[in-house]
Amino acid sequence: MFEFPRYITALQGSCVHIPCTYTHPEGAKDFNFFWYSKRLKIFNNKTRSDVDDMYKGRTFLTGNTENDCSIKIINISSKYDKNEYFPGINAEINSNELQNKKVSLFVSEYPPKPSIKGNKHMKEKQKVNITCSVEHTCPSSPPTLTWNITGYPILESHEDLQLNGGWRMESILTYTSSITDDKTGLKCAAVFPNYKTSVKTFTLNIRYRPMNVIISVDGNTDTAEDEDVTLLCSSQANPPVDNYTWYQISQGEKFLQGYGDKITVKNTTKGKYFCVAANEMGTNKSPVFKFSEKQKDPTKVYVGIGITMGLVFILVPIVVFFIYRRKRKTVLKMKSAEQIAQEAIAMDDHVYGNIDQQQGNIPRPSFSELQDSSPIYNNTDADQSIFISQPKEELFVDSDGVLYSLLHLPVSGQVQPMPATSAHTEYATIQH
Structure with a gap:
């Protein structure tokens, strides 16, 4: 048989x-x-x-x-x-x-998945054994089992299933629960001789009393003194919090204010509050909450400074530009006046002018009259006349009937006497 x-x-x-x-x-x-x-x-x-x-x-x-x-x-x-x-x-x-x-x-073609056994629901800091196992058919080359967490004791065993067919590889993890691992996946991986891998995930459920209990302002935080403010109490807990209890501290004593995760109070610097969160694992309370004095919002201050500086950077160049233009116009006007006086001067510092009696409506003088104190005008434009002072003895006539005269030139349109050393020689043709 x-x-x-x-x-x-x-x-x-x-x-x-x-x-x-x-x-x-x-x-x-x-x-x-x-x-x-x-x-x-x-x-x-x-x-x-x-x-x-x-x-x-x-x-x-x-x-x-x-x-x-x-x-x-x-x-x-x-x-x-x-x-x-x-x-x-x-x-x-x-x-x-x-x-x-x-x-x-x-x-x-696919490796069998391992199985995980153990208590999924555990208290904080509770020590439990979690077993990962996988069946296989090759005892001479069994699969290896690995966990996705380290630092805990592990015990391995290999069991012959005999006439049931196959073998069972086991890895026993001695785990101490921590609230940081709550709702995380504990994974066991089986790696077979052909390098194929299968993974099983075990979700941890760590039960603990409320932690990180805090009070915050619910909704608008920018409220005026004595206005209604809603405070919110929140925490981290497993199972969830069953109830929140509110207290106010006044003159060193606490007074019950209400229940629930929210409470409405007056915004006053004298108000001090704390809340207590509770579930079936225990209770925990928040730090004392108190309203601070109203202060200017630094963000708004910084924005105002930024706007002011921006306007300064925009307006200063504009003002400088207009000042520059105004000064430039003044300089150009002064320069134009000088050019009007100097346009008649040639490159060799001699000025030749034709005095036309009809342009300036000047009486035609005789040579004898030129020797007296009568003034001489050089008119090329009725609006721009150069007054020439008394010629005195410097006047003389050549054979061609050209009158030569030594003239003192005014500077920038101003009629001022000039030194003899800076005099310029001018030539004028008198048309009869």
Whole structure:
């Protein structure tokens, strides 16, 4: 009689160990032991070469007792190894002929997922054991189990499931709960010999009393003195807070103000409040809250300064520009007056002017009259006349009838006498 599992699943690329026992036939001595796939021999106890080519070097008898007929197949392939197998002594004495019994081998491309057992609901700082396990079919190359947290003791074990088929790898983590791990995922990963990995996640549920209890202003924080303000009490807790209780401190004593996560009070610097949060794990209270004196919002001050500086940077260049333009116009006017006086001066410092009697309506003088104190005008423009003072003895006439005179030129349109050393010689033609 033969005993072995009826179904077993192996991972592709790994190995499979098929457990088997049998009852030794009475009087049987020195016989061969075989494993068959249909009618093909996949294992021969005495003649190793007497097996099908696809299984040569891949099948081994692993039993170490007289009645152990367990076999191992390595390098499992879904193409060749997904089949039915049975053991026997010969073609007549085997489990298929005697018991109509065979083992069906399935091949999976995906590794089995590990399972995690342990108490998911625990108190803060509670020490618990959490076990991660995974089944496999290759005891000679078992998978490795790893956790996503470190710093905790770990104990590993390897269990033979015997005739149930397969083995079980276990990793036991001794974990001390912390509120920082609440609602986080504790992960166990199984890495198999073919480098394929499967992961199981275990969500932690750490129960603790309210923590980080604080009071804040709900809604508009910019309120005037003695206006109504809503205060909000909040905290972190698991399970959630059942109730909030409010107290006011006055003259060193506390007075009950109300219940719930919100309360409406007057905005006054004399008001001091605190709240108490409670759940089934315990209670905790907030720091004392008090209103501060109203102060100018620094943000608004900075904005005002920024606007002022911006206007300064814009207006200063404009003012400078207009001042510059005004000064430039004054300079240009002065320069124009000088140019009007100097336009008649040639490059050799001699000025030639034609005095036209009709332009200036000047009486035509005789030569004898030029020697008296009568003034001489050079008019090219009725509006721009140059007054020439008395010519005195410097006047003379050449053979062509041209009158020469030594003139003192005014500066910038102003009629002022000039030193003799700076005099310029001017030539004028008197048209009769």
